[in-house]
Amino acid sequence: MKRTRTTAMKEHIGERVRVQGWLHSLRQLGGINFLVIRDGWGTAQAVAETPQEIAPLEQANAGVESIITVEGRIEAMPQAPGGAELHDLHIEVLSPIQEVLPVTLSKRNLKASIPTLLDHAVLTNRHPQRRAIFKLSSAMLYGFRQTLLQQGFTEIQTPKITASATESGANVFKLDYFGRPAYLAQSPQFYKQIMVGVFERVFEVGPVFRAEPHDSTRHLNEYVSLDVEFGFIEDHFTVLEMLRVVLAGILTTLKEQCAAELELLRAEVPAIPEQFPHIHFSDAQELIYKLHKVDVRGEPDLSPQDEQWLGAWAKEEFGSDFLAVTGYPMRKRPFYTHADPQHPEFSNSFDLLFRGTELVTGGQRLHRYEDYLTALQKAGLPLEPFEHYLEAFRYGMPPHGGFAIGSERLLMQLLGLQNVKLAATFPRDLTRLVP
Amino acid sequence: MKRTRTTAMKEHIGERVRVQGWLHSLRQLGGINFLVIRDGWGTAQAVAETPQEIAPLEQANAGVESIITVEGRIEAMPQAPGGAELHDLHIEVLSPIQEVLPVTLSKRNLKASIPTLLDHAVLTNRHPQRRAIFKLSSAMLYGFRQTLLQQGFTEIQTPKITASATESGANVFKLDYFGRPAYLAQSPQFYKQIMVGVFERVFEVGPVFRAEPHDSTRHLNEYVSLDVEFGFIEDHFTVLEMLRVVLAGILTTLKEQCAAELELLRAEVPAIPEQFPHIHFSDAQELIYKLHKVDVRGEPDLSPQDEQWLGAWAKEEFGSDFLAVTGYPMRKRPFYTHADPQHPEFSNSFDLLFRGTELVTGGQRLHRYEDYLTALQKAGLPLEPFEHYLEAFRYGMPPHGGFAIGSERLLMQLLGLQNVKLAATFPRDLTRLVP
Structure with a gap:
């Protein structure tokens, strides 16, 4: 399956596609897991409705900034970033990351002093x-x-x-x-x-x-x-x-x-x-x-x-x-x-x-x-x-x-x-x- | 009169235009003076059929690389560079140059050793x-x-x-x-x-x-x-x-x-x-x-x-x-x-x-x-x-x-x-x- 960029998801609603990038964030809400995947162009949301779907992340102990591939079906979702999200996921971990980040990247604003932000520019430039x-x-x-x-x-x-x-x-x-x-x-x-x-x-x-x-x-x-x-x-x-x-x-x-x-x-x-x-x-x-x-x-x-x-x-x-x-x-x-x-x-x-x-x-x-x-x-x-x-x-x-x-x-x-x-x-x- | 680039002369045949640039070369042939004017994009030939036309160059003692303005009528001329040349000239000298160039710019090939060419790159880059x-x-x-x-x-x-x-x-x-x-x-x-x-x-x-x-x-x-x-x-x-x-x-x-x-x-x-x-x-x-x-x-x-x-x-x-x-x-x-x-x-x-x-x-x-x-x-x-x-x-x-x-x-x-x-x-x- 050819890779689809996060910014192009809306053009493929109803299709099954493959998205690759960094695990930007992962949060649980009422038994459902919401993943945000970040690639070189933007971010996309993926929704794991069953524990099986996110099991690969747990098995690899893959935290944020891990490199992952997510295959899924695109559904229109006006509230999601980009107006679409992935469902029915098949996740693969290419490179698992266990490190705790010195600065959180998944919040809307970077919460760090300018010196800290610049000391870790290698990482914070990804925000x-x-x-x-x-x-x-x-x-x-x-x-x-x-x-x-x-x-x-x-x-x-x-x-x-x-x-x-x-x-x-x-x-x-x-x-x-x-x-x-x-x-x-x-x-x-x-x-x-x-x-x-x-x-x-x-x-x-x-x-x-x-x-x-x-x-x-x-x-x-x-x-x-x-x-x-x-x-x-x-x-x-x-x-x-x-x-x-x-x-x-x-x-x-x-x-x-x-x-x-x-x-x-x-x-x-x-x-x-x-x-x-x-x-x-x-x-x-x-x-x-x-x-x-x-x-x-x-x-x-x-x-x-x-x-x-x-x-x-x-x-x-x-x-x-x-x-x-x-x-x-x-x-x-x-x-x-x-x-x-x-x-x-x-x-x-x-x-x-x-x-x-x-x-x-x-x-x-x-x-x-x-x-x-x-x-x-x-x-x-x-x-x-x-x-x-x-x-x-x-x-x-x-x-x-x-x-x-x-x-x-x-x-x-x-x-x-x-x-x-x-x-x-x-x-x-x-x-x-x-x- | 608006300035015309040397490379655009062919689009203005029959018109009177204004060309500006460096006096790239000047040679006499059977009483007729052929000027080549170089601007930032190319070169154009101008033909002075009377002594009056080139008198401004002589009065200012303006040699090659002088900055000049030439007004003239464009005629099609297949043999000339760019397929056109200027006639019936009105020349104005903006900045006369009397210096002898250390390297001649008007020949097809630069005749200079590599060290000389590089020592005078300020000038030779104009070739x-x-x-x-x-x-x-x-x-x-x-x-x-x-x-x-x-x-x-x-x-x-x-x-x-x-x-x-x-x-x-x-x-x-x-x-x-x-x-x-x-x-x-x-x-x-x-x-x-x-x-x-x-x-x-x-x-x-x-x-x-x-x-x-x-x-x-x-x-x-x-x-x-x-x-x-x-x-x-x-x-x-x-x-x-x-x-x-x-x-x-x-x-x-x-x-x-x-x-x-x-x-x-x-x-x-x-x-x-x-x-x-x-x-x-x-x-x-x-x-x-x-x-x-x-x-x-x-x-x-x-x-x-x-x-x-x-x-x-x-x-x-x-x-x-x-x-x-x-x-x-x-x-x-x-x-x-x-x-x-x-x-x-x-x-x-x-x-x-x-x-x-x-x-x-x-x-x-x-x-x-x-x-x-x-x-x-x-x-x-x-x-x-x-x-x-x-x-x-x-x-x-x-x-x-x-x-x-x-x-x-x-x-x-x-x-x-x-x-x-x-x-x-x-x-x-x-x-x-x-x-």
């Missing part, structure tokens, strides 16, 4: 809610790539071991490369810009490494960055519009592919407006002064409180969960940032706020070789470590820009998770290197 | 043949993912920084993780197995790091691994069949999406048979003895010469570019390898040969906790570094297996490249850390 998060993560990557491929982008893979620290030299992991020092990539920034010279429109999905000694709910020391860079732009507004298209593509994919997961997590996918509302950095500071009587004018950056206020204003003013703040001061942006030609103390860059918290940073980059020489000098940086990067600009680069989305952080904010570590299968932080 | 390779690489990832998603797999991302060396402790890059030693992942092997416990069917596309001190044409110290692992298999033949489906999916995608690139590189995509022909390791040794009078019987592995002989035999016997050699001796396989239940000195594993060279290794893994304890003891390995990995097996794992494809090596072998470094945008080897 339906954890699986739903990672299923959404997978769909997010799918939506990201599909949208960009439709926009004429090419996917690239660039090296994660580099000869010099990417941007600042701070917060990089150092390693021994055959006796020479090398560093883990903080971002594919330089490589994606170089590859704009090759394909014009490129994206990359890959790990980045930040040796930031923060222990916060918003930081990971290794995360998956969704990087986009493209040429022949007008300015940072071209980049912002591409970001809007990409986020819309991701969210549409989540709704199409993960309705069950979103429901399980009680998450609501926000609407993406036709255009992101936007406000210039200095106007944002004026607005905060006007609305809240707090004078942050002249500050080089926005505080979390400022961002919260602006998010609330965007919601009220435009009914939008999103707000782009443009034109951040040049002095707080990296050396490759393109200045606003009219007001060179401000940059052609933006932060996209989502519900009052920074979600994505992006903008226009310098594209002329001479401008890079000036910018590096101004930043007090030597030329030598940037030799190969600069080669791209010596030999012709179009106006270009891009953005980077931290995939775990996007998921955290969409789902309202309390800690970004919950959005990673096996997170890395200051003290956590296992599992 | 149409190099672009074709990376376009194929992008399509390969697309075909890999699409095929697996159709087969019910979930994409995962697992950490690249680990607390202990993945398999053997040899050939790993060591790094400083906030004062503690850590290692770069040699493979996602343990994590993908753990995630079979979560989703049954998983795949990952990500970098892996091998500190192998080889300087060969077949090794990279960082490469992109295409990893697959799935549960509820019969044995290694279930895995081999999935590999066949995946390779067929990749090759179909290449043919569908990259016909122009394959033609440019004069590459022929091999046919995937309905089933891979296969031969047991010991039968293969017998066959070599019979055909070539060389006695390798009892050797623990096949030599490159052995693989060549077997590849030639498969071609003659089955008309197949592929041959699976199954049942390699256990003593040369990693500890998690599942033995052949009938002949425990041999393994339930395989190497897939392509045209007489090893392409992919895969097989069935152990799935019972007790079997892991025995295997680790036999291999003389301590339990402690494997504590979290073993947790997956303590709490129930189905029979499972998988394989890993080195993406650059697959591309090298498909295209007949002389060096695997030519299949990477910015390769890393013993001495190469830049660009």
Whole structure:
């Protein structure tokens, strides 16, 4: 008999089928045993009305998480998960488990502190809610790539071991490369810009490494960055519009592919407006002064409180969960940032706020070789470590820009998770290197 | 005027359009100037019949690789690349380049030694043949993912920084993780197995790091691994069949999406048979003895010469570019390898040969906790570094297996490249850390 997936049971009502997976739970109620079997896609309920039917479990002393095969007849049952359940069972135990689980998987919510949950991620990742998060993560990557491929982008893979620290030299992991020092990539920034010279429109999905000694709910020391860079732009507004298209593509994919997961997590996918509302950095500071009587004018950056206020204003003013703040001061942006030609103390860059918290940073980059020489000098940086990067600009680069989305952080904010570590299968932080 | 991509010119014959990109080449022939403009997707020819038309290039002293905009009327021209060319030109120089290129990009073939080509990868990656390779690489990832998603797999991302060396402790890059030693992942092997416990069917596309001190044409110290692992298999033949489906999916995608690139590189995509022909390791040794009078019987592995002989035999016997050699001796396989239940000195594993060279290794893994304890003891390995990995097996794992494809090596072998470094945008080897 061919195996039927738990999620396909409803299509086989009245048939006898074979389901395989983990014994997710087993409970007795008035002489009847209710089994839940979990496979890679979902769960199914099986009902054993006689002791003979569950005898194989008892003989093998098979507890939860045992690997079992259950043959049975599918009956429609509106109250059961998936609208169907198995009856008249023939159970076989492939791999019996007698261990007591450190964390119960069969309850609707995982009852464990975050450290315990992460210590036992090998096991807790099997919980339906954890699986739903990672299923959404997978769909997010799918939506990201599909949208960009439709926009004429090419996917690239660039090296994660580099000869010099990417941007600042701070917060990089150092390693021994055959006796020479090398560093883990903080971002594919330089490589994606170089590859704009090759394909014009490129994206990359890959790990980045930040040796930031923060222990916060918003930081990971290794995360998956969704990087986009493209040429022949007008300015940072071209980049912002591409970001809007990409986020819309991701969210549409989540709704199409993960309705069950979103429901399980009680998450609501926000609407993406036709255009992101936007406000210039200095106007944002004026607005905060006007609305809240707090004078942050002249500050080089926005505080979390400022961002919260602006998010609330965007919601009220435009009914939008999103707000782009443009034109951040040049002095707080990296050396490759393109200045606003009219007001060179401000940059052609933006932060996209989502519900009052920074979600994505992006903008226009310098594209002329001479401008890079000036910018590096101004930043007090030597030329030598940037030799190969600069080669791209010596030999012709179009106006270009891009953005980077931290995939775990996007998921955290969409789902309202309390800690970004919950959005990673096996997170890395200051003290956590296992599992 | 909206921009038209070079690859879409044929759809606009008779219209006046705007093309933007790099000045790929400029040559004069009998008073007429022929320009080739390269954009992110292809190249287009433009014909300047009057000196006025190319005057902007001369005024700006704009040489090859300058960024230009060319407006013109499209005429059908069967001899021109893409079957059309631009006439009656209006040229604008966005960014003039006066530099002499270290490597000429406008010739059909790149005339440079491999070291020179790689030293200037920032520039040489712009050459149409190099672009074709990376376009194929992008399509390969697309075909890999699409095929697996159709087969019910979930994409995962697992950490690249680990607390202990993945398999053997040899050939790993060591790094400083906030004062503690850590290692770069040699493979996602343990994590993908753990995630079979979560989703049954998983795949990952990500970098892996091998500190192998080889300087060969077949090794990279960082490469992109295409990893697959799935549960509820019969044995290694279930895995081999999935590999066949995946390779067929990749090759179909290449043919569908990259016909122009394959033609440019004069590459022929091999046919995937309905089933891979296969031969047991010991039968293969017998066959070599019979055909070539060389006695390798009892050797623990096949030599490159052995693989060549077997590849030639498969071609003659089955008309197949592929041959699976199954049942390699256990003593040369990693500890998690599942033995052949009938002949425990041999393994339930395989190497897939392509045209007489090893392409992919895969097989069935152990799935019972007790079997892991025995295997680790036999291999003389301590339990402690494997504590979290073993947790997956303590709490129930189905029979499972998988394989890993080195993406650059697959591309090298498909295209007949002389060096695997030519299949990477910015390769890393013993001495190469830049660009």
